[in-house]
Amino acid sequence: MKDPNNKKFRDPQLINKIVADLQKWQQPIKIMEVCGSHTMAIGHWGIRKLLPPSISLISGPGCPVCVTPSSLIDELIKLKGVKIATFGDLIRVPGKEETLEQARARGLDVEIVYSPLEALKLAEKKETVFVGIGFETTTPGIAQTILLAANQKQKNFSVLPAFKLIPPALDALLSEEDLSLDGFLLPGHVSVIIGSQSYNLLPHKYGIGGVVTGFEPLDILRAVKILTEQIEHGEATIVNEYNRVVNRDGNKVARHIIEEVLQVNDALWRGMGLIPKSGLTINEKYKEYDASKKYEIMLKDEEAKTGCRCADVLKGKIIPSDCPLFASKCTPANPIGSCMVSSEGSCAAYYKYER
Amino acid sequence: MKNDIITLGHGSGAGLTKKLITDVFDKNFNLPTLDDGVEIENRMVVSTDAHVVQPIFFPGGDIGKLSVTGTVNDVSMSGAIPKYILITYIIEEGFSIKELKMITESVQKTAEKAGVKIIAGDTKVVEKSKADGIYITTTGIGFLSDKVELSSAKIKAGDKIVVNGNLGDHTVAIINERQKLELDPPPKSDCAALNKLVQVMLKSGKVRFLRDATRGGVATILNEVAEETGLGIIINEEALPISANVEAICSLLGLDALYMANEGKLIGFIAPESEDVISEMKKNVLGEKSAVIGETTDKFTGVYLRTSIGGMRPLLMLESDPLPRIC
Numbered sequence: 001m002k003d004p005n006n007k008k009f010r011d012p013q014l015i016n017k018i019v020a021d022l023q024k025w026q027q028p029i030k031i032m033e034v035c036g037s038h039t040m041a042i043g044h045w046g047i048r049k050l051l052p053p054s055i056s057l058i059s060g061p062g063c064p065v066c067v068t069p070s071s072l073i074d075e076l077i078k079l080k081g082v083k084i085a086t087f088g089d090l091i092r093v094p095g096k097e098e099t100l101e102q103a104r105a106r107g108l109d110v111e112i113v114y115s116p117l118e119a120l121k122l123a124e125k126k127e128t129v130f131v132g133i134g135f136e137t138t139t140p141g142i143a144q145t146i147l148l149a150a151n152q153k154q155k156n157f158s159v160l161p162a163f164k165l166i167p168p169a170l171d172a173l174l175s176e177e178d179l180s181l182d183g184f185l186l187p188g189h190v191s192v193i194i195g196s197q198s199y200n201l202l203p204h205k206y207g208i209g210g211v212v213t214g215f216e217p218l219d220i221l222r223a224v225k226i227l228t229e230q231i232e233h234g235e236a237t238i239v240n241e242y243n244r245v246v247n248r249d250g251n252k253v254a255r256h257i258i259e260e261v262l263q264v265n266d267a268l269w270r271g272m273g274l275i276p277k278s279g280l281t282i283n284e285k286y287k288e289y290d291a292s293k294k295y296e297i298m299l300k301d302e303e304a305k306t307g308c309r310c311a312d313v314l315k316g317k318i319i320p321s322d323c324p325l326f327a328s329k330c331t332p333a334n335p336i337g338s339c340m341v342s343s344e345g346s347c348a349a350y351y352k353y354e355r
Numbered sequence: 356m357k358n359d360i361i362t363l364g365h366g367s368g369a370g371l372t373k374k375l376i377t378d379v380f381d382k383n384f385n386l387p388t389l390d391d392g393v394e395i396e397n398r399m400v401v402s403t404d405a406h407v408v409q410p411i412f413f414p415g416g417d418i419g420k421l422s423v424t425g426t427v428n429d430v431s432m433s434g435a436i437p438k439y440i441l442i443t444y445i446i447e448e449g450f451s452i453k454e455l456k457m458i459t460e461s462v463q464k465t466a467e468k469a470g471v472k473i474i475a476g477d478t479k480v481v482e483k484s485k486a487d488g489i490y491i492t493t494t495g496i497g498f499l500s501d502k503v504e505l506s507s508a509k510i511k512a513g514d515k516i517v518v519n520g521n522l523g524d525h526t527v528a529i530i531n532e533r534q535k536l537e538l539d540p541p542p543k544s545d546c547a548a549l550n551k552l553v554q555v556m557l558k559s560g561k562v563r564f565l566r567d568a569t570r571g572g573v574a575t576i577l578n579e580v581a582e583e584t585g586l587g588i589i590i591n592e593e594a595l596p597i598s599a600n601v602e603a604i605c606s607l608l609g610l611d612a613l614y615m616a617n618e619g620k621l622i623g624f625i626a627p628e629s630e631d632v633i634s635e636m637k638k639n640v641l642g643e644k645s646a647v648i649g650e651t652t653d654k655f656t657g658v659y660l661r662t663s664i665g666g667m668r669p670l671l672m673l674e675s676d677p678l679p680r681i682c
Contacts, residue, residue, distance in 0.1 A: 046666020105363075
C-alpha cells in the first residue's frame with residue numbers, strides 16, 4: 001500500500017480550508033453520527049473543537065455492544081460447562097449482578113477472541129458458544145464461520161445471535177417525535193456491505209440527507225460540509241463520500257453469505273425496545289448452530305433501574321455529559337451503562353475525549 | 356453489582372490497580388511512596404517487580420530478559436545506578452528444563468550487558484495447572500550518586516518532556532504473537548535496560564524527573580505527573596515517535612499507542628533549552644529516536660493533546676486495559 005495510514009486524508013492544509021469554510025456556518029444544526037467508530041474518530045482528532053458552536057454532532061445507536069440488552073450477559077453467565085467466546089468489548093458490560101469478567105474470576109469459562117474463527121478453533125477442545133454481536137460489518141464473517149462449522153460438522157460450536165441492522169434502527173429513531181435532526185453521518189464499514197442505496201428511506205420518508213463517510217478527519221469534515229450545503233439549498237439526498245471503498249449496492253458476496261445462513265427478525269435494542277425487522281437470527285437450515293435454540297436462551301427487555309440514561313444517549317436525545325451518572329458514578333473502570341463500556345460507546349468516547 | 360473479587364482489570368496498572376493499592380495495600384503498609392523504586396538509606400535504592408508475560412518467548416525478548424530490564428529500569432528511574440538483582444522463579448510442574456535454561460541464560464546475558472550482578476534467588480514449583488508455565492520476580496538494588504536528586508516536585512512550568520524512541524512496540528509485539536496476526540516482519544519488543552542512557556542524561560544536570568512508560572503507557576504517567584505537580588501538560592501529536600506498523604495496528608484494533616506498555620522507553624522531564632541533552636541521548640543506541648513530545652505549563656491543569664490536524668483533546672489516565680499479562 002502506498003499510503004497505509006491514510007496520510008493524505010489528514011492533510012492539514014485541506015483540513016484548514018474546510019474548517020475555515022465551516023466556521024462561517026451560523027444556522028444551528030444537529031448532525032447525528034450513527035456509527036461508534038465515527039464517535040471515536042471525532043473525539044480522537046478533536047473535531048468538535050474545530051467546528052463552530054452552531055454545528056453540533058450527536059452520537060447515535062451505532063455501537064453494537066451498547067444496544068445489546070443487558071439480559072444477554074445474565075443469560076451467558078447462566079451457561080455452565082461450555083466455553084463462552086466473545087469480542088473483548090463485552091467483557092465489562094454490567095449484567096444484573098455481574099460482568100462476564102467478574103463471572104470469569106469466579107470460574108465461568110470466558111475467552112476473548114479477535115475473530116469468530118478463533119472461536120471455531122476453540123470448539124475442537126470444548127463446546128463453545130460465540131457471542132454474535134455486531135452490525136452488518138461483522139455479520140458476514142460470523143455467518144461464514146457458521147458455514148465452516150457446518151462443513152467441518154463441528155457440533156461443539158454455536159453462535160448466540162444478537163445481530164443488528166442499521167437502516168431499520170434509523171427508521172425507528174426518526175419516527176420518534178421529539179427528535180430533531182438535520183442530517184446523518186452514515187457508517188462507512190456497514191455501508192461496504194449494504195451499499196449506499198440502503199439509506200434512501202432517510203430522504204424519501206423523512207426528508208433528511210445523509211453522507212456515507214470514512215473515518216479520517218477529512219472524510220468526516222467533508223461529510224459535514226456536504227450536509228451544510230444540502231441544508232443551505234433545501235436538499236436532502238444520500239451522498240457517498242467514502243466511494244474509495246463503498247459502492248451503491250454493497251458487497252454481493254458478503255450479502256449472499258448472510259442470506260444463506262441468517263434471516264431477518266424483530267430484535268431487542270437496549271434503550272429502544274423491540275424494533276421490527278431490525279435484527280438477524282440463524283435460519284432453519286443452520287439451526288443446530290443457534291445457541292439460543294441449543295440452550296433455550298430468551299432475551300428480556302428489562303434494564304436494571306440505575307438512573308443510567310443510556311437509552312436517551314443512544315437516541316441522541318441527550319449528550320453523555322447530561323446524564324447525572326456521567327464521570328461520577330459511571331466511568332470506564334466502573335461502568336453502569338453499556339455506552340460507557342465499549343470503546344465505541346458514546347459515553348466512553350465523551351469520557352475519554354470531550355470532558 | 357458485586358465488586359468483591361479480584362478481576363484481571365485489577366492487574367492492568369490502570370484505575371483499578373490504583374484503587375487496590377490505596378484501598379488494600381497502602382491502607383496497611385502506609386507506604387512512603389507509591390513509586391516503583393524507593394531510596395532506603397545511605398543513598399541505596401531498591402525496587403521489585405513480578406513478571407507473568409505470556410507468551411514467555413516473544414520477538415525482541417523473553418520473560419528472563421524482561422525480568423532483568425524491568426527491575427533495572429525501575430531502579431534507574433530514581434537516578435540510581437543499579438548494581439544487584441535477586442531473582443525468584445515460580446515454576447509449574449511439567450515445565451521444560453530446556454526452556455528454563457534458555458530463560459536463565461537470557462537473565463544472565465541481560466544482566467551482564469546492563470552491568471548488574473545476580474546475587475541470590477529462590478525457586479518454588481507448584482502443581483500442574485496451578486500456575487501458567489513460569490513467573491519470575493526480581494528485586495533490584497542500586498546506588499545514587501551524591502549530586503542526583505530526581506523528583507516530580509522539581510518539575511517547573513515550561514519544562515520539556517522527552518521520550519527516547521518509538522512508542523507501543525512491546526505491546527504490538529505481544530499482540531502479534533498472542534493473536535497470531537502474522538505481521539511481516541514480526542514487530543519486535545523494545546525490551547531493553549535503560550540504565551546507561553539514564554546516566555548519559557543525568558550528566559547534563561538538567562533532568563528533573565524520570566519514569567519508565569510501562570503498563571498504562573505514556574498517557575497514564577503524564578496524568579500521574581500532572582496530578583502530583585498541579586501543572587498542566589500539552590503533548591504535540593505530530594512529535595510523537597510511533598512506527599508505521601504500530602500506527603496501522605492501532606487503527607485496525609482501535610488501540611492508542613499512548614496507552615500501550617513499553618519495556619524500553621522512558622519519559623523525562625528536563626529543563627528548557629536542553630537541546631544538548633537530546634543530542635546526547637540520540638548518540639546512544641537506545642535513544643536514536645529521542646524526541647521532545649511536549650511541555651509543562653502553569654496556564655491550565657490536566658493533560659491535553661494537540662492533534663496533528665490542530666484539534667485538541669484531553670488525554671486521560673488509562674481506566675482499564677484489555678490486554679492482561681503484557682509484562
